[in-house]
Amino acid sequence: MKPTVAVYLDNAATTRLDPEVLDAMLPLMTEQFGNPSSIHSHGRTVRTAIEKARKTVSSLLNTSPAEIFFTSGGTEADNTAIRSSIDTYGLTHAITSPLEHHAVLHTLQHLEKQGAIQLSLVNIDANGHFDLAHLEELLRQNRDVYSARSLVSLMHGNNEIGNMLNLNRVGEICRVYDAIFHSDTVQTMGHFRHNLQQLPVDFIVGSGHKFHGPKGVGFLYVNAERVKIHPFMYGGAQERNMRGGTENVYGIVGLAKALEITYRDMDAHRQHITGLKRRMIERLQAQMPTIQFNGDSADVENSLYTVLNVSLPASDMSDMLLFSLDIARISASGGSACSSGSSLGSHVLAALPGIDPERGYVRFSFGKYNTADEIDYAVDTLVGLYQKELVK
Numbered sequence: 149m150k151p152t153v154a155v156y157l158d159n160a161a162t163t164r165l166d167p168e169v170l171d172a173m174l175p176l177m178t179e180q181f182g183n184p185s186s187i188h189s190h191g192r193t194v195r196t197a198i199e200k201a202r203k204t205v206s207s208l209l210n211t212s213p214a215e216i217f218f219t220s221g222g223t224e225a226d227n228t229a230i231r232s233s234i235d236t237y238g239l240t241h242a243i244t245s246p247l248e249h250h251a252v253l254h255t256l257q258h259l260e261k262q263g264a265i266q267l268s269l270v271n272i273d274a275n276g277h278f279d280l281a282h283l284e285e286l287l288r289q290n291r292d293v294y295s296a297r298s299l300v301s302l303m304h305g306n307n308e309i310g311n312m313l314n315l316n317r318v319g320e321i322c323r324v325y326d327a328i329f330h331s332d333t334v335q336t337m338g339h340f341r342h343n344l345q346q347l348p349v350d351f352i353v354g355s356g357h358k359f360h361g362p363k364g365v366g367f368l369y370v371n372a373e374r375v376k377i378h379p380f381m382y383g384g385a386q387e388r389n390m391r392g393g394t395e396n397v398y399g400i401v402g403l404a405k406a407l408e409i410t411y412r413d414m415d416a417h418r419q420h421i422t423g424l425k426r427r428m429i430e431r432l433q434a435q436m437p438t439i440q441f442n443g444d445s446a447d448v449e450n451s452l453y454t455v456l457n458v459s460l461p462a463s464d465m466s467d468m469l470l471f472s473l474d475i476a477r478i479s480a481s482g483g484s485a486c487s488s489g490s491s492l493g494s495h496v497l498a499a500l501p502g503i504d505p506e507r508g509y510v511r512f513s514f515g516k517y518n519t520a521d522e523i524d525y526a527v528d529t530l531v532g533l534y535q536k537e538l539v540k
Contacts, residue, residue, distance in 0.1 A: 154477040155522045160307050160335060160455055160513035161481055165402075166360040172405040173362065176398035184395055185384065194397050201404035205354075205367060208411050211344040217368045217387045218400050222334040222355035223251040225368035226301075228380035228391075229330040229351035230255050233299055234265060236377045237328070241290045242299040245270045245278060246499035247309075252301050252332055253495075270302070274502045276311045276443040278302065280321065287325035298325065303332040304352075305340075305452035308496040308511055309443025312336075312452060319348025328375060334358055334366075335452055338410035339418070350375050354407070356399065360516070361406030365399030417516045422453045424514050424523050429456065431527045436460070436534065442497065442509070455513045457482075458530075462506035465533060469508045476529045482510035 156164070176197060182190030184198055199213070206213040219225045230252065233239065242256050242265050260267040268286045271279040283300070290298045300322050304313050315331060322329040330351040333342065338359025342352065355366040370377065383392020410417070426448050432439050440459040444451040465472065473480055482494065497503050512526065 151477070151522055151525055154479060155518075155526060156479045157512045157514065157518065157522070157526060158479045158481050159515035159518075160358075160511065162357045162363065163360045163515050164517055165362060166406060166409055168409055169361055169402045169406045173398040173402040176401050180397075184397060185386065197401050198395055198397060201400045204404040204408055208407055209342050209344045209369065210346075211369060212372065214388070215344075215370050215372050217370065217390050218395060218403075219353075219366045219368055219391060220364055220396070221366040222249075222332070222353050222358070223366075224380070225353035225355075225366050226251040226330075226332055227255055228368050228377075229353065229370075230299065230301060231259070232377035232380045233328050233330070233351070233375060234259065236375075237297065239265065239297060239299050239328070241266050241268070241294070241296060242301065243268045243270060243283065243286050243327075244301045245272060245303075247272065247276055247306055247311075247496050248301065248303055249307060249332055249334070250495075252303070256301065265299075272499065272501075274500060276306065276309050276496075276500055278313065280317065283318070284321050284325075287321065287327055291325050298327045299330065300327050301330045301332070303335070305333075305336040305455075306443065306496065307335045307452075307455065308494060309457045309500075310445035310447075310451035310453075310455040311443045312450065315347055315349060323348055335454070338407055339414070339452070339454055341411070341414070344369060344371075354403070356403035356406055359406050359410045362399045362402040365396050365403045367403065413516075418453060420516060421514045421518070422448050424518055424520065425453060425456055427520060428512065428523050428527055431524070432458065432530070435527070435531045440507075442500070442503075454515065455511060457509065457511050459504075460508035460510070460530075460534065462504065463508065463534065465508070467508075469510055469533075472533050473510070473526075473529065478526050478529060480510050480512050480526075482508075 180193055182194045184195040202213045202216050206216045244256055246269055256267050259265045271282040319329050328350050331349055333352040334355045337354035350371045352369045357363040379390050381392050429446055438461045442457040442459050445455055445457040
C-alpha cells in the first residue's frame with residue numbers, strides 16, 4: 149500500500165526533530181533571549197540553561213562537564229580535535245582510513261597538502277574492515293623511526309556501510325604508542341551508549357540533528373587527563389576560552405534534550421529499528437536473490453543498526469536509481485562507485501577492494517519514526533523498478 153506521505157529513509161543524513169525537543173527549545177527562542185555572556189539577569193538565565201545542558205550531556209556520557217565543548221556541529225568538532233591537537237602538540241604524522249567522513253578525510257588531506265603532516269591510511273579489506281595490525285605497524289614505525297607521536301582518527305560507525313569500530317581495542321593500541329586518538333562518533337551518538345570513564349579515547353564528537361535534535365549544533369569531548377589543546381576558533385571567551393562566538397543557545401538546549409530522550413528510549417528504539425532493518429533484508433533477499441549488501445550493514449546485531457547499504461544487479465537504471473525512488477516519494481541516498489574515472493559517487497564504496505562499479509547502490513537509513521508499512525512499500529518499489537527493467 150502506498151503511504152499517504154513521503155517515506156523518509158535517509159536518517160543517517162538528518163533526522164526529524166522530536167516534538168519534546170522543540171518544546172524545550174521554544175522558550176530560548178522567545179522570552180529567554182539574553183546573551184549568555186551578559187552579566188544581567190537576562191544573560192544569567194540563558195547561561196544557566198547552557199550549563200544545565202552541558203551537565204546533561206556530560207552525565208549521559210559519564211564524564212565531567214568541563215570536558216564538553218559545544219560547537220556548530222560534527223564537522224567543526226572533528227576539525228577542532230584534528231587541527232588543534234596537531235597544532236598544540238606539533239604532530240607531524242596522522243593515521244586515518246579512506247572510509248572516513250569528509251569532515252575528517254578532507255581535513256587531514258588538506259593538512260598533508262600544506263606540508264603540515266605526513267598522512268597514512270590504514271589498510272582495509274573487501275568488507276571495509278580495518279587492518280589493526282597495519283595500524284600498529286604504522287604507529288610503531290613513526291615512534292621508532294621519528295621518535296614522534298601520531299594522531300589516529302578512525303570513525304566509530306561508518307555512515308555508509310555500517311561497519312563498527314572496536315573503540316576499546318583501537319584505544320588500547322593508541323595508548324601503547326602514546327598516540328592521540330580521535331573518533332568521529334557522529335553516527336553512533338544517540339544510538340549507542342558511550343561511557344567515557346571506560347573508553348580509551350581522547351576526542352569524540354556529536355551532532356544534534358543525527359539523533360532528532362536541531363541542526364547547526366554539536367559538541368566535542370576532550371579528555372582533560374590526556375590532552376589540552378589550543379582553540380580552533382578565536383574570538384570571545386565563550387566555552388571557557390575554547391570556542392569564540394555567541395553560543396547557539398536554543399540549539400544547545402535542544403541537543404541536550406534530544407540526547408536525553410535517546411538515552412531514555414534507546415533500548416526500545418533499537419529494538420524497533422533493528423526489526424525494520426531485518427524486515428527489509430529478508431524481503432529483499434526473498435524477492436531479489438542476486439541482491440548483495442555492502443560492508444557489515446546486513447549484520448543486524450553487529451553493525452550500525454540504523455544503516456543498510458544495498459547493492460543491486462547491474463542495469464541501465466542504476467544511475468537513475470535514487471531519482472526513480474524519489475519519484476515514488478521515497479527518500480534515500482547512495483551513489484555510484486566512481487566508475488570510469490568519475491569523481492562523482494561514494495568515496496567509501498570506491499575505496500572497497502573488488503566493488504563492482506556497474507551495480508546500483510542505495511543506502512537506506514532508519515529512524516524511530518519509520519514503520520513496517522514504509523519498509524514494505526520501499527521494498528516493493530525497488531523490486532518493481534528492477535522487474536520493469538528486466539521486461540524491457
